[in-house]
Amino acid sequence: MADQQRADARRNYARILAVAEQEVAAHGADASLERIARVAGVGSATVRRHFPGRRALLRAVFAERIEALSARAAALTDAADPAAALRDWLAALTDYAASARGMADALAQDRLTEPEDVQSCAAKLAGALEPLVERAARAGAVTADVTAADLITLVTGIALATEHHPDPAAEAHRLLDLTWRGTGSAA
Known part of the structure; x- marks a missing residue:
C-alpha cells in the first residue's frame, strides 16, 4: 500500500510539474495554482503538499x-x-x-x-x-x-x-x- 501511495505521489508530482510548465508558458509566472491543480486533475491541497508556494x-x-x-x-x-x-x-x-x-x-x-x-x-x-x-x-x-x-x-x-x-x-x-x-x- 505504501509503495502504491509513493507511486501515486510521484505521478502527481510529475503531472503537476508538466502542467505548471505549460501554464507558466501560457500565462507567465503569475499562472493560477488553482488552474494548475484543476488541469493536472488533483486538488489544490495536493499541489501545495508538493509545492508549498x-x-x-x-x-x-x-x-x-x-x-x-x-x-x-x-x-x-x-x-x-x-x-x-x-x-x-x-x-x-x-x-x-x-x-x-x-x-x-x-x-x-x-x-x-x-x-x-x-x-x-x-x-x-x-x-x-x-x-x-x-x-x-x-x-x-x-x-x-x-x-x-x-x-x-x-x-x-x-x-x-x-x-x-x-x-x-x-x-x-x-x-x-x-x-x-x-x-x-x-x-
Missing part, C-alpha cells in the same frame, strides 16, 4: 529546464563545428526563454525567486555554456572577450523584449539570428 513551484519548473539545457550543452561540447554547437545551444535557450514567459522576468528582475536562486540558475547555465563559448572563441566564431554570462544576458533580454510580440518565439529567433550575424555594417 508559487516560488517552490517556479523553482521546480525552471530547475528542470535548466538541467535539460545543461545536459544539451554537455552533449554539444565535442561537436565537430564549435560555432554551430554554440548557436544550437543559444537557440535552445531562446526557445525556452521565449516560451516560459516567467523565466526571463524572474531571472532579470528577481521578482519571484530568491537572489541565491537567480545566481544559482545563472551560474548553472553559465557553467554549462562556458565550454561551448571557449571552443567557439578558439575557432574564431566569437571574440575572446565574449562570456557565457554575456550570452545568457543577451538571450534573456531578447526574451523580455519579445514577450508581448504576437509570435514571441519567432521574433526572439529573428533577433538572435540578427545578433549572431551582426548588422553587416563596417565599423
Whole structure:
C-alpha cells in the first residue's frame, strides 16, 4: 500500500510539474495554482503538499529546464563545428526563454525567486555554456572577450523584449539570428 501511495505521489508530482510548465508558458509566472491543480486533475491541497508556494513551484519548473539545457550543452561540447554547437545551444535557450514567459522576468528582475536562486540558475547555465563559448572563441566564431554570462544576458533580454510580440518565439529567433550575424555594417 505504501509503495502504491509513493507511486501515486510521484505521478502527481510529475503531472503537476508538466502542467505548471505549460501554464507558466501560457500565462507567465503569475499562472493560477488553482488552474494548475484543476488541469493536472488533483486538488489544490495536493499541489501545495508538493509545492508549498508559487516560488517552490517556479523553482521546480525552471530547475528542470535548466538541467535539460545543461545536459544539451554537455552533449554539444565535442561537436565537430564549435560555432554551430554554440548557436544550437543559444537557440535552445531562446526557445525556452521565449516560451516560459516567467523565466526571463524572474531571472532579470528577481521578482519571484530568491537572489541565491537567480545566481544559482545563472551560474548553472553559465557553467554549462562556458565550454561551448571557449571552443567557439578558439575557432574564431566569437571574440575572446565574449562570456557565457554575456550570452545568457543577451538571450534573456531578447526574451523580455519579445514577450508581448504576437509570435514571441519567432521574433526572439529573428533577433538572435540578427545578433549572431551582426548588422553587416563596417565599423
